[in-house]
Amino acid sequence: MNYEQRLFQYTLSTGAEEPHFIMFRGLQRLNIIQLQIELAKIKKLSSETKQLPKTKSEELTKLLHDYTNAIRDYEYLNTLIPITGSQARNQRLDIEQAFAEVGNLSEDPGTYRRLPDTSMLASDPLRDILKAVLPKSLTYTKREIQRRTPEFLEGQPPVEVSGFVDKLARFIVAFIGGAALVVPMLIMRLPEVTLTKSLVTVSVAVLLFAVVLSLVLRASNTDTMVSTATYAAVLVVFVGTTS
Numbered sequence: 001m002n003y004e005q006r007l008f009q010y011t012l013s014t015g016a017e018e019p020h021f022i023m024f025r026g027l028q029r030l031n032i033i034q035l036q037i038e039l040a041k042i043k044k045l046s047s048e049t050k051q052l053p054k055t056k057s058e059e060l061t062k063l064l065h066d067y068t069n070a071i072r073d074y075e076y077l078n079t080l081i082p083i084t085g086s087q088a089r090n091q092r093l094d095i096e097q098a099f100a101e102v103g104n105l106s107e108d109p110g111t112y113r114r115l116p117d118t119s120m121l122a123s124d125p126l127r128d129i130l131k132a133v134l135p136k137s138l139t140y141t142k143r144e145i146q147r148r149t150p151e152f153l154e155g156q157p158p159v160e161v162s163g164f165v166d167k168l169a170r171f172i173v174a175f176i177g178g179a180a181l182v183v184p185m186l187i188m189r190l191p192e193v194t195l196t197k198s199l200v201t202v203s204v205a206v207l208l209f210a211v212v213l214s215l216v217l218r219a220s221n222t223d224t225m226v227s228t229a230t231y232a233a234v235l236v237v238f239v240g241t242t243s
């Protein structure tokens with residue numbers, strides 16, 4: 001088959017698969033730098049001659065437009081989701097086998113990208129820990145098993161967040177939130193109430209609460225400050241009512 005036939009057959013056979021994109025980061029940078037040099041030449045010419053010929057004016061307009069678009073394209077490609085592991089390797093091998101004339105494509109995992117998946121659940125340090133320690137049969141989604149079968153069989157942590165991991169993380173957060181109030185109150189109240197014990201308990205509890213909120217839950221600075229202050233206020237009110 002000639003190139004056009006192979007291109008049609010390859011596109012038809014992969015039509016049901018998720019489209020993948022190659023960054024071509026080196027070519028993008030080459031294009032941007034080339035446009036910068038052309039613009040620098042025009043700037044030098046206008047500085048030396050104190051004018052800009054009409055032909056160069058039209059060329060300048062086109063170069064500035066192309067330069068801006070090249071920057072936007074590079075920025076957009078960097079916002080796409082990286083494809084790593086076996087999924088990126090299979091994509092590279094598929095194209096190389098179908099089109100031998102392209103040669104060896106880059107093996108850099110960051111080169112291969114896909115469109116953002118709005119159905120994917122957001123991850124955080126707590127969910128990352130659960131993905132690493134729980135059995136892979138519970139942490140992998142069916143979709144990711146199909147995408148990254150070798151990584152699943154090797155026992156590597158998944159990239160996506162499964163429904164089980166998400167629900168377990170929510171339960172842990174809810175449990176910690178309740179325990180953060182109940183446990184300090186029990187410590188301050190039992191077996192006897194003393195001001196020193198209450199103050200130490202509040203201080204330690206607020207410090208631990210702030211650490212969990214900022215490092216594990218990755219709350220913003222504002223949320224961390226407001227939540228910690230609110231939590232400290234609740235405990236201080238309890239101390240005041242029991243002292």
